[in-house]
Each structure stands twice: as structure tokens, then as C-alpha cells.
Amino acid sequence: MQLQSESNPALNTVTAYGHDYIEINEVSYGHAVYFGPEGDINTWQVKVVGDITADALRAVAGLGDVKADPMAFLDGGAPQKPADAPEVLLIGTGLRQHLLPAHVTRPLLEIGIGIEAMSTQAAARTYNILMSEGRRVIAALLPLEEAA
Structure with missing residues (x-):
């Protein structure tokens, strides 16, 4: 299904998707990907929804190995979100929406990054x-057939 007839070449735009591909800027990808409005389209090493972990979401958000400050409780307890962190991660879970377990989403929610899991079609449109x-949004999308 084609989503947009024209796109801004300076921004990563989902231009189409189908049973076994996701198209970004009119380039087709036959595997899971993650990306933001600017920069590279990255291969996401997740094959099915059950492979999504807190570490996988942290990597998608560009947080890497952020260590908790053991003295953070003195400043109110909650870890701080890095200034360049996304506002929200959109997780496309394939043909159907699959909610992610709380232990997977909690680390990012605690620092103020929203996480929305929805079908890949809905995630592409929302992105x-x-x-x-x-x-500041990042989409991590599973192709429709891989998410089963």
C-alpha cells in the first residue's frame, strides 16, 4: 500500500508497505528496521515481537548503555532523559497489534520516553x-509477515 505520493527528500518518510517489505524514501526493506526523521535506516535485529527486549528498545532510542546514577535519589529519584532522546518510540508489531510487557517498556517510560506498540500499518502512518x-519520533517496524 502506498502511503504518500510525494515526500520530503530531507526527511525519512514511510512511502509504502506490504506483506514482506517496508518502503522508506522509496527504498524497499525486507527486514525489520528502525529510523528517525533524519539519519540512517537501520536494520533491527528483531524477528518477532517476542524478541523485543528493554535493551533492544534502548538501542533503538539511541541510549546505548545508559547507567543509572546511584545518587539520583537525591535529585528526586527519576533518571533524566538525555536532551537528544526521542519523545516517543513507535513500535510496529506486524499485521496485528501486540502490547509489550511492562518490564520491557518500563526503563524508557521511567525517563520520559513514550512507547506505543501498534500494528506496523498504524505505526507507519503515525510516524x-x-x-x-x-x-522527535523513532519508528521500529517489523514487516507484516515477520511479526507473527
């Missing part, structure tokens, strides 16, 4: 809208 509004 395009948020990206066009200038929001």
Missing part, C-alpha cells in the same frame, strides 16, 4: 504524521 509535525 509520518508525527515526523511531519517536527516531533
